[in-house]
Amino acid sequence: MPELPEVEVSRMGIAPHVTGQRVTDIVIRNPQLRWPVPEAIRQIVGQEIRRVSRRAKYLMLETDAGYAIVHLGMSGSLRVLPAGIPPEKHDHVDLCLASGEVLRYNDPRRFGAWLWQDKGGEHPVLAKLGPEPLSEAFCAQYLQEKARGKRTAIKQFIMDNHVVVGVGNIYANESLFSAGIHPKREAGKVSAKRLAVLVAEIKAVLAFAIEQGGTTLKDFKNADGKPGYFAQELQVYGKAGQPCPRCDKLLSEVKIGQRTTVYCSDCQK
Template sequence: MPELPEVETTRRGIAPHLAGRHITSVIVRQRRLRWAIPKALERELPGQPVTAVERRAKYLLIRTPAGTAILHLGMSGSLRLLPADTPAGPHDHVDLVLEDGRCLRLTDPRRFGALLWTRRDPARHRLLAGLGPEPLGPEFDGALLHARSRGRRTPVKAFIMDSHVVVGVGNIYANEALFRAGIHPARAAGRIGRTRCDRLAQAIREVLAEAIAQGGTSLRDFVGSDGRPGYFRQTLAVYGRGGQPCPRCGHALREIRIAQRSTVYCPRCQH
């Protein structure tokens, strides 16, 4: 699944091509994604200028004066900027046709993505209203992690992946941040002190910022909006490396499952 850095990479790739341009038409070939694409999007979006392309958690927000298109890439979705007359493939479900003769095309083989429409402030939409702060924003820090973790017996890895605590810390980056912070992923969140919460918050920020700078992770189902894969996977310290030597101490990394997700850690460096 594309994680926050991949979504942010996509946003940065498409925003300069959409902002300030009008959407002339919407072509829906397959309405049945995770939720049905609302017909109001086809009625109300054409003719509108794109005022901004933003991101909230893993959702892309295409803002116009009439409303906001809320787009989620799901498990396998991707976006391309193409000439509008480019023949559509079997998994090319939606085109947002632009005034310059190009289109923003949504491809989603598994159809777990979403394209919704709201006339209200998107922050009040049911999918966004209960989300926690952005990990790279000013509201997120060790004090917030410490306050929200008190009394929690949940493994810290599951805790930081909870979008009500902080958004966008997916499985890959949770593994990496906990390794950098020296925290065992199965440790109860409520047993982590303030100093270590500070260290963990900083590690989350660093890992995500580096991933964004390097174009996201080279996942099988994701390619950047310009057609180039991301390269952050080349610098992953622990994720996908169970049984290999720890890059810090040389001890064999261990792999377990927490909340049904693969979890790799160093039993010497993480406590």
């Protein structure tokens, strides 16, 4: 499943090819994704894409009339292709550009979305999201205030999009390991000093993942295959039963909020 770094890399990959381009048509082969593709999205035809932005794991194709919102779901991907390339089975949406290329959306599981928001409004899917993890708004003081009195496990707490967006399962595991915090510890019982360390580690882990993903940008304009999500340099995620990279004790695995959680019982307290 694409996490925030993969979505940001998708934004970086498609932006040079679609920004400044006029949309000549939108082809919707399957109107039923996670939610029905709204008819209003056809307002994008004739518009110039002014900017490609990201909020959490949503991509926005911004125009003077409003913006299309794209979510990659569990298995979605975007590719810029020549218009003559025939669509494949799971190619559900094409955004046709004046350049003669198309922005093609592929999604085998159809858990993604294409939505529309008229200019001047905010779509409900974006309305109650917490701050971006790499922004100045996500700081130690903010997290301390949000965590005060909370009995939720710290891992579930930082994965809550109302608290901070984009800290998915992989990056919650990695950040908590780097910060030395046990994933089951109650958020309200983590000291201010340790929460400050956690904020710094979340930022560092996500920034590094985005930097790693930059090497895949060439894949966003390639007719052969689909852009794979980049290889991660992970310390603990997916490595239960292997030696801890710090102390060599075997890493433990537990379910927290139905999500696989890997940690070191010696290094994380």
